[in-house]
Amino acid sequence: MSAQPDLLYSEEEEALRAAVRDLLTDHCDPAGVIARTESDAPHDRALWKSLTEGMGLAGLLVPEEYGGQGATHRETAVVLEELGRSVAPVPYLTSAVVATEALLDCAAGDLLAELATGRRVGVLAVALHLAPGAAFTPVRLEGGALHGELTGIADAAAADLLLVPADDGGLYAVRAGDATVTPLTSLDLTRPLATVTLAGAPGRRLGDAEPAVRRALRAGAGLLAAEQLGLADWTLTETVRYLKDRKQFNRPVGGFQALKHRLAQMWLETVHLRAAARNAADALSTGQDTEVAVAVAQAYAAPVAVRAAEEALQLHGGLGMTWEHPVHLYLKRAKADSLAYGTAGAHRAALAGLVELPAP
Structure with missing residues (x-):
């Protein structure tokens, strides 16, 4: 009988979170991200260099013999939570997770060593919307x-x-x-x-290709839930902060009962998402019940992240509708993530088959 997963964050994981958040606070401000999306250089190369060459984060999943950190998917998920909170324009999920997992399946040590340094970015040339196990287009x-x-x-x-x-x-x-x-x-x-x-x-x-792509997309789908968690957590935190500051009839808007209920629902769904995302990261790191854990996480994560971003935009009122406010970045990322590595519906269908409860 397998041991129960520990979904709590370790001291090392919390220290990693603090370090990544400090870096992103200093080098990934919302105004800068918005400006970059309007340019012809959407990727932030300087931030990528700080995350990889400065902190060694590109090599978390790469074994030490190939120059990596030899860490697990749990630590990688913590990084993705923080990147999701900042909608950071860096290819971390695609290179440090998906491409790295494909190379691990092929035991391509020299290429793993190159990706671990962050000086080279790897991308699996498979459409972003494909779920693990889906047919992919070969050349x-x-x-x-x-x-x-x-x-x-x-x-x-x-x-x-x-x-x-x-x-x-x-x-x-x-x-x-x-x-x-x-x-x-x-x-x-x-x-x-x-x-x-x-x-x-x-x-x-x-x-x-088949086992390498399947492994890569499964890890991508499972750890995408951590990014979606970070996104939902940011939208909830910022919305609560705004509604405490915003006053109407000389009262904080957040004190109105109807808005309290909406915030409580956002909080509850975000807490549930944290449990699902942590379970997926833990399953990927241990190799136990991986397919079920990933399917559960993605079946739940996508709609929660989208709802959280939609609520944030609405509850910020007229301010939320402006291009200058970053909430639109989170809504677009949430919508795009809801299609990435399989839709929630595709993962529910996969889950039904895995637990032998197919639809009637």
Whole structure:
């Protein structure tokens, strides 16, 4: 019988949270994120360097023999919570989690060492909306070179290394410079999408694509819940703060009973989301009941994060509708995250099959 998961944060995890939050407070202010979304450089390279080269966070999931930290998904989830709280425009989930997990499955030690330093960004060239286990689009391998087009690839514009599935069943490492990356119009401008076109690109076969992609997407879906938790927690905290300060009829708006009920509902859902996200991170780190834990977390996380952001926008009133206020960043991220690595409906369907309770 497996041991019960410990969903509480350890002292080390809380210390990691404090360090990451301090860095983001200093280097990822909302006005700066908004300004970056309006530029042609959505990714914050300086912040990425501070997180990776400065703090070593890109290598949390990479074993020590490859130059990583040898940590677990629990610590990685804490980092993603804080990145979610700041809607930080860095490719952490796509490179330090998804691409890293694919490379771990292929035992590509040299590439893992490069991603662990943060000096190179890796991206799995699979559409962001795909759930673990879903069919993915391979490119054509012809004459030892790769040909084809892949669309909906998150953070491809920041990538140095593309991990590309091919029709021979292999996963190939391709230098981003050998591909054409065309930006797409994205709802969430802090995690932009792109189309990747390969026209005779050379590639190095790393291993079998199917198990590597499945592992990578499962970790991405499970740890995405931590990002959604951070997002929901920020929207709740900021909304409570605003309603305490905002006065109407010489009373704080937060004192009105109807708004108290809405805040209480936001708090309750966020607490439940924390439990689901922590359980998914713990399951990924131990390898126990992973598929069920990830499906539960994503079935719950997406609607909660979206509702929290929608409530925050409404309860901030006219201020919340302005472009200058950052709440729109959180709503767009929440909406985009609700489609990433499988919708809540797709995860509920997967969960029904896993626990042998299919829909009638």
